[in-house]
Amino acid sequence: MATTDRHDRQATTLALAHALSAAERGLAVIPLSRTKLPALRSPHRDTPHRDAPLRDTPVDPIPCRGECGRYGHGVYDASTDPARIRDLFAAAPWATGYGIACGLPPHHLIGIDLDTKSGTDSSAALRELALRHLFTIPETVVVLTPSGGRHLWLSGPPDVVVPNSAGRLAPGIDIRGAGGYLVGPGSRTDHGVYSTAPGTAHLAPAACPPSLLRLLLPPPRVAPQSPVPASVGDHGRGLVQFVLAAHEGQRNTRLFWAACRAYEDGIGPALVDPLVEAALNTGLSEREARATIASAARMTGHHP
Structure with missing residues (x-):
């Protein structure tokens, strides 16, 4: 038991060090548990009408995103401030990893998650999209996942909000955008450790190709055809x-x-x-x- 506790403390210490290093590069971070979920539980978990609205319950449509001043709001806790990051990890001593918030300045990070669990070749699907829509994935940060997948880091324009999506671009390709996060390299999970691909750790997130960016955005919404009486x-x-x-x-x-x-x-x-x-x-x-x-x-x- 003592050895396990020591290993957990070492994992937390390493995660904090990696998180602080990411923050120095302008990446806002939060502590994660071994399950890759935010390590701090919501302070509103006993008031489900705020954080987990049910379809048959009248709700406040805008849940608390940290305005209450407490920790436990997931990606909305993310920060680049070293003191705040240390406080977050101090409040979650069981954290063994960290998440990097997407969509925030200065990088406006977009994550292209190439999964291996869907039974499809997501890398081939991305190459096919690149050929069809005439774009090239630039040299950028690549994070290797314990399951054999890859996260490609790209930078988006400051005036564009890229939504999160799962499989919409192609089977096996998930997108992490505004309100989402990526598991940072150096994080330890139940399945292993996330690491940076050789030769990419020193890179900054490359600009997302315009043709790819258009694919990541939802189609423009139009007004209802049924007239409002x-x-x-x-x-x-x-x-x-x-x-x-x-x-x-x-x-x-x-x-x-x-x-x-x-x-x-x-x-x-x-x-x-x-x-x-x-x-x-x-x-x-x-x-x-x-x-x-x-x-x-x-x-x-x-x-x-």
């Missing part, structure tokens, strides 16, 4: 725009919240079709959108 006023149009502005991971939550407000204000039936079309534009299926709206109707005492 004049009878619902600006409030109804605002609810539709609220749904249209949803990003991946908050689409159902925003739709449910907007539908609840619509039914509570007596404009629910008139807004069903515009809300469905808005949800379709965010990537939800029609069946899922209508089920969510029907759930909101029942929750507010109406019959869909």
Whole structure:
């Protein structure tokens, strides 16, 4: 037991050292556990309506992102300040790795995660995309994962928000963008240690090729074709725009919240079709959108 504890302390010390080194390069970091998840639990875990909204529960659509001043908000805790990083690791002495937040200045990091577990050749898929869309992956930082995968680090423009996605670009290729993080080299997990590929540790993240960047961005959203009835006023149009502005991971939550407000204000039936079309534009299926709206109707005492 003493030997295990000593090894864990050594892993934490090494992780902190690597995290501080990354911060010196302008990369904001957080401590991670051996499972690759943020090491600090949410301080709001006993209030699920804030951090883990359920579809059938009216929710605050904007969860706390650290405004409360406590640690445990995942990537929103990320920092380049050495004192804050030491405090984060002191609060999580079981941490054995660190995560690097994506999308933040100065690098606006984008991670191309080439997985090996999907049964597909993700590297070949990326090469095929490069040939088809006429781009070349520049020389950049490459991190080797314990499972044999690779993380390619690229830098994005400061005025572009690249969303996280899994398999959308191609099977086996995940994208880490704004609100996501990459496991930093030197991190120890249950499956092994992440390391920098030879000859890339000294590099800065290279600029993402414009043709690839266009593939990483979601298609532009258009206004719903179903007209918003004049009878619902600006409030109804605002609810539709609220749904249209949803990003991946908050689409159902925003739709449910907007539908609840619509039914509570007596404009629910008139807004069903515009809300469905808005949800379709965010990537939800029609069946899922209508089920969510029907759930909101029942929750507010109406019959869909």
